[in-house]
Amino acid sequence: MxxxxxxYRPKKFADLIVQEHIAAALRGAVAxxxxxxxxxxxxxxGVGKTTAARILAMALNCERRGSGTAGEPCGECxxxxxxxxxxxxxxxxxxxxxxxxxxxxARDLRERAMYAASGEGRHKVYIVDEAHMLTREAWNALLKIxxxxxxxxxxxxxxxxxxxxxxxxxxxxxxxQRFDFRRIGPHAIVDRLRxxxxxxxxxxxxxxxxxxxxxxxxxxxxxxxILDQVVSFGEGPVTAxxxxxxxxxxxxxxxxxxxxxxxxxxxxxxFPLVERLVDxxxxxxEFVAGAGEIVRAVLLANLxxxxxxxxxxxxxxxxxxxxxxxxxxxxxxxxxxxELEPQLRSSGNARLAVELxxxxxxxxxxxxxxxxxxxxxxxxxxxxxxxxxxxxxATPPVLRDTSSGAPATPPASRIPHPDPPEKxxxxxxxxxxxxxxxxxxxxxKSPMLGALLQVTxxxxxxxxxxxxxxxxxxxxxxxxxxxxxxxxxQLVTRxxxxxxxxxxxxxxxxxxxxxxxxxxxxxxxxxxxxERLKTLRAQxxxxxxxxxxxxxxxxx
Ligand SMILES: [Zn+2]
Numbered sequence: 001m002x003x004x005x006x007x008y009r010p011k012k013f014a015d016l017i018v019q020e021h022i023a024a025a026l027r028g029a030v031a032x033x034x035x036x037x038x039x040x041x042x043x044x045x046g047v048g049k050t051t052a053a054r055i056l057a058m059a060l061n062c063e064r065r066g067s068g069t070a071g072e073p074c075g076e077c078x079x080x081x082x083x084x085x086x087x088x089x090x091x092x093x094x095x096x097x098x099x100x101x102x103x104x105x106a107r108d109l110r111e112r113a114m115y116a117a118s119g120e121g122r123h124k125v126y127i128v129d130e131a132h133m134l135t136r137e138a139w140n141a142l143l144k145i146x147x148x149x150x151x152x153x154x155x156x157x158x159x160x161x162x163x164x165x166x167x168x169x170x171x172x173x174x175x176x177q178r179f180d181f182r183r184i185g186p187h188a189i190v191d192r193l194r195x196x197x198x199x200x201x202x203x204x205x206x207x208x209x210x211x212x213x214x215x216x217x218x219x220x221x222x223x224x225x226i227l228d229q230v231v232s233f234g235e236g237p238v239t240a241x242x243x244x245x246x247x248x249x250x251x252x253x254x255x256x257x258x259x260x261x262x263x264x265x266x267x268x269x270x271f272p273l274v275e276r277l278v279d280x281x282x283x284x285x286e287f288v289a290g291a292g293e294i295v296r297a298v299l300l301a302n303l304x305x306x307x308x309x310x311x312x313x314x315x316x317x318x319x320x321x322x323x324x325x326x327x328x329x330x331x332x333x334x335x336x337x338x339e340l341e342p343q344l345r346s347s348g349n350a351r352l353a354v355e356l357x358x359x360x361x362x363x364x365x366x367x368x369x370x371x372x373x374x375x376x377x378x379x380x381x382x383x384x385x386x387x388x389x390x391x392x393x394a395t396p397p398v399l400r401d402t403s404s405g406a407p408a409t410p411p412a413s414r415i416p417h418p419d420p421p422e423k424x425x426x427x428x429x430x431x432x433x434x435x436x437x438x439x440x441x442x443x444x445k446s447p448m449l450g451a452l453l454q455v456t457x458x459x460x461x462x463x464x465x466x467x468x469x470x471x472x473x474x475x476x477x478x479x480x481x482x483x484x485x486x487x488x489x490q491l492v493t494r495x496x497x498x499x500x501x502x503x504x505x506x507x508x509x510x511x512x513x514x515x516x517x518x519x520x521x522x523x524x525x526x527x528x529x530x531e532r533l534k535t536l537r538a539q540x541x542x543x544x545x546x547x548x549x550x551x552x553x554x555x556x
Pocket of ligand 1: 061062063064065073074075076077078079080081
């Protein structure tokens with residue numbers, strides 16, 4: 001059985017996938033008799049540089065030239081077959097610069113180039129692979145040829161590193177016509193693999209083909225070689241499981257578990273996960289690379305991009321976890337990965353290094369939503385009047401300032417409850433019945449206030465005042481409600497015919513926490529806010545930047 005990579009190597013310009021721009025230019029040059037003496041084919045490995053050079057050599061020497069599409073070789077005549085198979089050929093010489101880099105070879109090349117092509121109407125084509133490996137002396141010899149090129153001699157230099165040629169042999173570049181070959185994307189590779197699979201009468205899962213394309217990393221030849229390996233290994237359809245087994249790939253559910261433990265901050269799940277990998281004989285380096293890739297894919301998706309080449313299960317994982325992992329968190333995960341990378345590579349104990357990475361990921365504190373922070377700090381609280389200055393945050397306050405005695409109707413920009421509240425008298429029963437709805441109302445405006453009110457009940461009402469009792473003893477909750485008292489008063493007033501004051505009561509049924517109630521610490525309110533802000537800033541550099549951008553350090 002002929003290797004698939006070889007069997008399906010293109011024989012015509014039209015078969016060169018992804019590099020259509022180059023194929024069209026070369027075909028046009030052959031058809032129009034405008035072929036240059038020197039070409040530079042630059043691009044990553046496996047994208048068709050050497051293949052394109054061979055097709056050019058075939059087209060220039062095809063015995064049936066002009067019988068088909070202008071500029072295309074027939075691909076079947078004796079000459080075409082010899083070039084295509086790499087058989088000994090007087091007119092087409094392939095050299096690997098990696099093994100022929102000395103000045104002697106260049107001199108030899110020069111002498112050989114002086115001989116004209118073997119026959120009338122034929123071209124002598126030199127294909128130099130890995131051309132960046134040629135020495136300066138070799139390039140100098142070649143430069144002399146290219147300055148006065150013999151008729152019907154064509155040089156094609158293929159390289160993955162054109163910048164090295166620019167360093168060692170800049171003058172030669174001006175003598176060469178350069179083509180940059182594109183990397184072949186996973187979709188194009190999958191399409192081509194699908195075509196080959198059906199042409200071979202085989203069957204393969206889409207997921208299997210995606211995995212192969214991913215491993216091929218932009219190289220069509222590698223993609224076909226991998227398919228070959230997988231096909232030769234076992235019977236029946238090519239499945240994702242078979243591909244994983246042959247390539248020693250780590251299964252997608254391992255990455256699913258990884259995303260889960262990171263998003264749920266579940267460090268204790270790290271050890272079983274790594275143990276599972278080690279037991280399965282997985283390559284931990286590959287696991288780390290895959291982990292970085294999936295985190296990057298989630299980040300890309302969160303920033304509005306479209307990650308390419310993911311298998312279906314991976315796409316599902318992405319959909320599941322993207323909302324749980326905000327972009328700043330993902331950036332920090334990647335930063336930790338980059339930071340630990342040297343250790344991961346050099347560590348004698350790879351297992352410990354991977355565990356350390358995952359533990360840091362699972363234990364990392366999360367980005368706090370700036371809105372929540374501002375609310376927690378009481379900066380969005382109406383009546384404070386502190387953010388009216390030009391230096392205030394760009395986001396409009398959720399609740400407007402009523403300190404000037406403005407009417408309590410909501411501003412037009414606020415999203416109202418679906419049904420406008422019906423105003424009525426202030427009675428304990430009525431307010432208790434309305435309470436769940438008021439809590440809902442609060443939540444649509446401020447998740448923080450909604451959460452705080454979740455642990456409250458209406459304790460009492462009397463002339464113009466409502467006493468709200470906090471059902472837990474959490475001092476932070478008490479403090480938060482205290483700050484939101486004015487907002488709460490507005491909310492409640494929407495359901496009442498007259499204005500109302502809010503009193504807060506602690507969980508123990510102790511004294512009302514009205515404004516002069518003693519605080520648990522001796523800090524002033526301003527001092528407490530500054531302290532909290534400092535802690536939050538220390539925890540999260542991105543918040544730090546946001547706070548600076550909003551000019552909030554005035555508080556400190
Ligand atoms: Zn031919």
